[in-house]
Every structure is written in C-alpha cells, then in structure tokens.
Amino acid sequence: MTVRAAWLTNRGDAAGGQTRNDTRLAPLGAMTPAAELTTAPGVIPGGDPFELAATGPMTATLATGRATIQGTGPQGAYPVAITAPEALVFADGDPANPRIDLVVLRIYDTAYDSSGQTFATVEIIPGTPGAAPTPPPTPAGALALYRVQVAAGLSAGTGGIDFPAATTDVRRYTTAVGGITPYSVTGAYRGQYRDTGTGLQRFTGTTWSGLAAEVIGWTKVSLATGYGHNGNSNGDVRYRVIDLLGTRFVQWRGGMNLSYSRGAPRGDGKFLRTALPTTARPTGLRSLSVACSASTSSILSIKVDFHSNGLGVVISDAGDTPPWLSLHGVMYPL
Template sequence: MTVRAAWLTNRGDLAGGQTRNDSRMTPLGTMTPAAELTTTPGVIPGGDPFALAATGPMTATLGVGRAVVQGTDIQGAYPVAVTAPETLTFADGDPANPRIDLVVLRVYDSAHDDSGRVLAAVEIIPGTPAAAPAPPPLPAASLPLYRVAVAAAVSAGTGGIDFPAATTDIRPYTVAAGGIAPQANAPGAYRAQYRDNGTGLQRFSGAEWVGYAAELVPWTKVSLAGGYKHNGNSNGNIAYRVIDLIGARFVQWRGGMNVTYRGGAPVRDGEFLTAVLPTVARPGTLRTVPVACSAANSNVLSLKADFRSNGRAALVAQSGATPPWVSLNGVMYVI
C-alpha cells in the first residue's frame, strides 16, 4: 500500500490493522485547530508534497507527501501519507462541453460512512460537462489538491490535456498548533495564530489577519555618485532596507552624506545614486520627504529628497541652502 492512514483500522481487522510503519510514516500530534473538536485539514509542508506531474496525454502522477484529512466532528482527523507516486488517469473530454475534475486525497471509513470500505486513496472526482463548468462537490472526508480543466473532445488521440495550463493548484496547508502556515489564504482559527502570505508575516487577532513587521530586503549600502560621500557628519553610510509593516511595504533609509555644490545647487542635479534602486524598493509614485541637514552654510535645517518611481533619487536645495552634509536617518516612505 502506498496510501496509508493512521488510526483508521484496528489490529485484527480484515483491513489489516495499523502497523508500526504506518505510525512512523503518518503525521501525529496536535495540528492547527479549526474548532473545539476539529482540525484544520491540509498538506504538511516540506519539499513539494503531492506534486502533480504529467506522464502522458491523459495521465499524471501525484507525488509523495503527508496530510491531515478531517472527517466529521465525531470522526476526528486522519493523518495520511502517500509513500510512492500514484498514477492518475483522466477520462476523455465530453464531446460537446468542457468539465473540471478534482484531484483529492480521500478517506473511507465504514464506521462513519456507507462505503463499506476502510482505506485512504487518491482519486479523481469528475466534474459535470457544461458550457461554463464548475468543480464538482467535495466528498466527505476529502482534501482537495488540484483542479484540472478537461476541454471538450480532448483525448490521447487529439493531443491530450495541456496539464501546465489546465491545472490549478489548490493544496491547502496545515501545520502544528503554533506553527506558521505558508499560505496566503490560510483560515484564521485562534488568536495569536500566524501565517506567511508570501510577502510577509501576518497575525490573526481573533477577528482578522493583521500584518506583522518583516524585513524583505536587508540593509543595503548604496553606491554614491561623484560629489557625494558616505558618513556625512559621522552619521554612517547611506543604506536602505525594505520592510513589510502591518500589510504595507515601506523603504527605510539611514546614514549621512557629504554634499558638493555648484552654482548653489547640489551637483548632478542632486541625483546622488550611481544606479537606480531595484524594483522592490521603488515607490509607485514620487515620494518627497524632508531630510535633516547641517546649519552651516544654510538658512534652513532641512532639505528635501525626491524618491522617484523610476528608481532614481535626488536631493533638492533652495537658494541660500548649501549645507555640507545631510542625514537620511529616519527617512521612510510607503511603496
């Protein structure tokens, strides 16, 4: 058997009973709760569990992986493992209309259903052909993994399914209680639950997901153009980082730079970077911010800096303001 479920059969049952190997191969322990007596079903992350790979015009394999499949409240949750690739064969397309098939991990338990079976299996649940097809209903005690669009009249003789284009990955993920789910739409179950939405960390307040501070790009020292030098007034090197803060992306700056002027204006029209900022650090529109400056040779204590959507940055000084250094410490703007 390559699809195994722990806590499904007893030793001595016709189905063979749970073995020690079943127990080792299947996930045990307290997973993320869904309610008082239920577990959030899903794939257990690690590598690429249950990867779907095309093997022929109408066939594919489902790779190895581990998961938790929740039955009814009284059934509890079934730890399941697939230990060798499972072959999937899709039926030919309807002559007139497309359909959507569902690839699922399913548990049969005759103590709780009328299947007369006690096993775990990988199955294709065929959809109903229609001009605008919908996925089929999810059977009880099943975990959805993929949706596969089967075009009208498709078959091995007509070239088969274009699996990369036809497949939609819908694998849900679950982790141990207190763990961080690597899924943008992971459901919130309890206060202080965390998830990684792909760009940052979020915390569940008990009512909604709230962004959490995360560093997306670490502090990066920039290369300054001619006429500008790092560590102005001993403020440190000019550097930036990109962070996610409460669901929004910001760029932070730090450090100071010495500035050279010609004709009362900063050299190079104030553009102090030798290269444009990477896309991840560019604002969507112009960001104009104040920057502190020296009182020497200046009738003001701050200038302004423009951070542009093309990745360029420029220092702007008014008449009578030619301070020898400026500080970017504390400068931050939303992307």
C-alpha cells in the same frame, strides 16, 4: 499499499488493521486547531509533497507526501501518508465543452459515510462539462490538491493535457499548534502565525496583523531630467513598501545626484520622472531631512517632501547647492 492512514482501521477489521509502519509514517503531530474538536486539514510541508507530474498525454503521478484530513467533528482527523507515487489517469475531454477535474486525497470510513468501505485513496473527481465550467465541490472526508482543466475533445490522440498550463495548485498546508503555517490560512486562535510568502502575520483573534511583510519589493525609480542615480557611490535610488506591525511604511535607499537652475534644484525639485504607485503614496505630506554633500553647501542635510499624489520634491535653501543627497535610512508611514 502506498496510501496509508492511521487510526482508520484496527486489527480486528476485515481491512487488515493499522500496522506499526502505518503509525510511524502517518503525521500524528500536525494539529492546528480549527475549533474545539476539529483540526485544520492540510498538507504537511517539507520538500514538494504530493507533486503532480505528467507521465503521458492523459496521465500523471502524485508524489509522496503526508497530510491530515478532517472529518466531521465527532469523526476526528485522519493522518495520511503516500509512500510511493500514485498513478492518475484522466478521462478524455467532453466532445463539446471543457471541464475541470479535481484531484483529492480521500478517506472512506463506512462508520460515518455509509460507503461500505474503509480506506484512504487518491481520486480524480471529474467536473461537469460546460461553456464556463466550475470545479466540482470537495467531498466530505477529502482534501483537494489540484484542479486540472480538460479541454473539449481532448484525448491522447489530440495531444493530451498541457499539465503545466492546465493545472491549478490548491494544496493548503497545516502545521502543529504554535507552528508557522506557510501561505494564507484562516485564523483559528489568537497568537497563531502564518507566512504569507512575503512576511509574517499574527492572528489577533479577529484579524491578521502584519509583523514584517514586504508589500512591494525594492524597486528602482525613474529619475527626472537633472537627477541621477548612485550619488556619492551610494547606489541606485530605490524604494519598497513594508507592513510592520499592521502599519505600512515606505523605505528608501541609494544616493541621488542633483543639478540646479538659478540656484534651485532642477524642475522645481521634482526628482521622480513618474509618480509612485497608489500603494506607495502617503495619505498626507511627509517631510524628511536627508544627508547631503557638504560641497557648495553650508548645511549637511536637505529637505525632501513626499506628497500624497506620489511626487517627491527636493527643497534647498538659496545658496546651498549640494551635488548629491543620500536616501539611506529614510522611512515614513503611509
């Protein structure tokens, strides 16, 4: 038996009872609370648990992994493990319409569901064919893992399922209390943490607050005529947007070469060829002092304005024409 559950049967049951090996394999410590008596269901992270891999036109396997499945409040949570790949066989497509099937890890417990069965299993729940199909609902006592689209008329004879294109990963993850849950989860208690994929967030009890999340990664800007990258060998001019303790900031780095016309920076100092995207624009004017060359300049810093319309403007004093400036360390709130 490759799908094992702990605390589902006992030695007196006809099903054979929980073995010591079942208890060792099943995840007993992964219990992020959802409410007073319930646990957030989910997959236990580590490697690629329950990976879906195609084995034929209409067949696939579900790899090994561990999970926790929550029943009703009084029913409790079931630790489950798959110890060897499980074979999946998808039914042929409907002649006229596509459908969406749901791959789930499921608990049957007749003491609560009147199914007459007591075991853990992997199931494909077929969707209803339709012109605009929707996936079937996840049954009680089940954990959804994947949605698979099955096109109309599809079969092994017509080429089968293109699994990489047809599969949507809906695995949700869970960890022990105090652990950092990968990916987005619903907040359950104050002080809970999650990893959004770009940074950490903390749940305040009512909302998620960013600790240090990257909203836009380092992006090289396109500079206007008269301006160039790598001023004073400081690297290309780049920016990124981060979420720090609930406030968004723009960070800059790199060096910029400048040229002048009639003693003023070219193009009225507007050094960006295109405006910054909306998510990187400040709500009001941000004026900063940045380091510049001492050559042909009586000052060691120069003013740069960042406007709410996404423009960046260099402003210098008459007679000061430094050939480069450095944006390293520049950061301002949006």
